[in-house]
Every structure is written in structure tokens, then in C-alpha cells.
Amino acid sequence: MANTPRYKHLYEILRKHIIDGVYKKGDLLPSENELCRVHRITRPTVRHALDSLVRDGFIKKQQGKGSIVSTLPQGIGILSLKGTTTAIGLSNLKTKILAGPEIRAWDQSFMFPLSDIEKESGYVYMERLRILDGKPIFFDINYLPNINLPRFTARSFEDRSLFDILRKHYSIRVVGGEQRLKAIKADEQIGRYLNVRKGSPILHLERKIATNRVDYYFYSSVFCNTDISAIYGTF
């Protein structure tokens, strides 16, 4: 806690306050100068924290007026936020492991190009189902290159965030990524998992997720039933 950057610390505090309702929609955050005084940091540092809140859609800024708390996102904030379990108001999001974790060799044609090291190492395979209010909402297939992940397949993942486990046990943090989106028809298997008819429209995300480990990426193929909850994002 002590060695987290000050701007990130302030970000977390304000984010929590907004989510917890200390500041409500339309409220003004304390002014930048006030935040400077209270937290004993300088304005560029405060502004760095506020910029992150703007980027993540929590506040909007207005020159001459202040930082205005925005409407909380409705729907699942998978597009811009880091990890689905951290999405807002989803405390009742359950995770069920359908397959794995187990080590596999890469298939011939993977959805993203792979480096030689990744190809040689194989990957940890894992299928998960995310359930919101009893309704299956995501089905995701994860591919983690098997590079320096000791005892990974032996860990328990039920109802725990994959991102949390990577952070706590392997010091791997997600720092960003890229993704492709398509609307597809549910096949037999997807339909069964997401409890929709075969042929129903499903949102498919193919994600390449970057981490703080240089050149360590992992990959995720996510199928979403957007009938239950739309995907939400800011830009």
C-alpha cells in the first residue's frame, strides 16, 4: 500500500467513494486544489488521478465548474475495465469452472499470432462460465502461455477472479490489451452453456491481454449473451 503511486492511490479512493455513493451522480468532486491540500500532493498528481477517472467514465470535467460525477455504467463494463469481476455492482457474479486448468499445446491456427517462445511453451487452458443473478452471461475460454507459472493448474479458481490470482501469486497485473468484436450465431455448445437457442445472436470477443511482465500476454475468447445485460463502455 505504501509504495503504490500517489495518483493511483487517490484514484482508488475517489473511485471507491463514487461507487459507494459518497459522491452521487451530478455531485461535484472536491476541486483539484482542495484535493491537493487534503492529500498533500501537487496538482499534476491530482490531475493524473482525475484523468484516469475520466477515462474510466466515472466523472466528467467542466472548465470553470469542476469535476462532475457521471451516471454509473449500466451493463457490463468489460470493454474498458480490467477484468469482468471488477465490474461495478456485480457482487452477485458467480464463476463456474467448466474445464481445466490444464496444460495444452497450441492449435495450428490460433486467433492471434504467437511468438516462438509462446509456441514452445504451450498454454494453460481454462473454460469458465460467469453467472449473474443465476443467469449465465459470459462463457470464456482462456489461454495463458505456460511460462513461469508454477503450480498454476493446481490452484482453485471457483468464484475467484483470474486476475486476482495472477496478481497475488505471480505478481502479474493486467495493463491493457486489444480486442476484436463480432456478432455470431450461438452453436450447439455455446447455446447450451449460455442457455439460449442455437442460432441466437451472441457477442464474441477475442482478446489479447497485456501484462506488466514484458512480452507476457494471455488470450481470452469470450461469448456474451447480451440479451440479459448489454456490454457497456466509454470512449
Added chain:
Amino acid sequence: MANTPRYKHLYEILRKHIIDGVYKKGDLLPSENELCRVHRITRPTVRHALDSLVRDGFIKKQQGKGSIVSTLPQGIGILSLKGTTTAIGLSNLKTKILAGPEIRAWDQSFMFPLSDIEKESGYVYMERLRILDGKPIFFDINYLPNINLPRFTARSFEDRSLFDILRKHYSIRVVGGEQRLKAIKADEQIGRYLNVRKGSPILHLERKIATNRVDYYFYSSVFCNTDISAIYGTF
């Protein structure tokens, strides 16, 4: 041009160089200190520009090494970039106006909540079809609140960016927004426009777009045929 912020100016220069191939994938950008010297600005300003490039997916940074040019996005960068026509490598993207622009009154249940001023003013309605390499790829319906937009319905929009017209004639710039995504089935009309069978899976985006005019938003409902080109974004 002279009064654009320095960080934005540098962003535009570097962005153009990356798109034009001056810096290729994997290349290192000049170091931050070098950019300071060349452009006669200080490091926080340079870093502000580089942060924007990271956010938009053009570069990745690595401590101790430098700023590395990323792979150029493949697909349509509608998720994070501002306006589809500005997407990369889409010089052959044509726009066809299918309806409007014309002034209408709001429907009872609009996809986003509206302020009283918006409700009273009505909106400029416009349907557009975006065609990539001869294939229809987007169909979008736009709703611009009819507030201080003189002569808007008289302007020509064929093959011109809506964002450009707003900027040049009305000094309205897009500064961000929020969006919801769903996978839906094409109905009769959407199928006809996008040249797919009724019932085909289609990506539907509902967007609320914020501008530099305080409290001026406009709205867009976009239908994408993702069979032709996936939607691409960074996070």
C-alpha cells in the same frame, strides 16, 4: 493551428508518422528527452502526448527501453476512436445518406434519457450507410438535438464525415462518450441495408456522444455487419 495545445500537436505528428509508416511496428519512437529537445517542449508535455498514443493503441511503453510502435489495428476502430471515418486505412470507406437530414420530434421512449431542453428542441434525423470496398458495413441512425445548428438540414453530407461538418461549421468537437453493445438479429430493414439475410447476427451499438459544448450530446444507433470486418479496440 497555432493555438492547438502542444501535447496535442505532438500527438498528431507522431500519429501521422506511425500511420504513414515512418515508424513501423516494433520500432522505437525517439526517446522522451529527444522529443523534448526536438520540439522544444518539456517532458510532462511529451508524456501527455505519448499517453494519448498509448491510450489509442498506437504504441506501448517499456520502462528502461522506450516507446514501441504497436501493430496497427486490423478491423474497424469504432470503439475507442472518435468517428468511424477517421479509422485507419479506410480511405475507401464511402458514405451514403439514406434518409434526412430532417427535423423530427423525439419518440416517447428513446434509448437514452433526455434533458428537458433536448426534448423541447427536437432533433435532426439522419440515416447513413457506410460502405467499405463496395460492401455495406455500417448502418447508422443519428439523432442530433436541434439546438443552435443553423442551416444544418441544408448541408450536403455525401462522403463527408459528420464529425468534420460539426467541427468546421459549428465548432463542435467530439470529446468522448458512452456506448452499449448488443448482438441482435437483423430484421427485414437492417438485412436489406447491410445485404444480409434476415435473422443474421448483427452488432448493435447505442452511443451517447459528448462534445466540447457543455451539455450538448448527440446520439447514434449503429448496426454493424461484423462478418466483413470485426470491430477492433484497445483497453
Added chain:
DNA sequence: GAGTGGTCTAGACCACGCA
């Protein structure tokens, strides 16, 4: 050790909103 990006300070001037 030299160079890189990551974080932070302590100021400054400006444009904008509001009373």
C-alpha cells in the same frame, strides 16, 4: 554506467463559469 521511462514537486499563466 548511461539512457530510458515512471513518478513527483513547485511554481506559472490562461480560459471558462458563476455570482
Added chain:
DNA sequence: GCGTGGTCTAGACCACTCT
């Protein structure tokens, strides 16, 4: 006219990468 956020300067120290 005052306080707000927007931009910018001129430094500083640190962690990291490469050689």
C-alpha cells in the same frame, strides 16, 4: 473577481534495461 479546470515549464529522484 474569484475559483475552477487546461496547459506548460524546469527541475528532481527513482526503477528499469542494455551493454
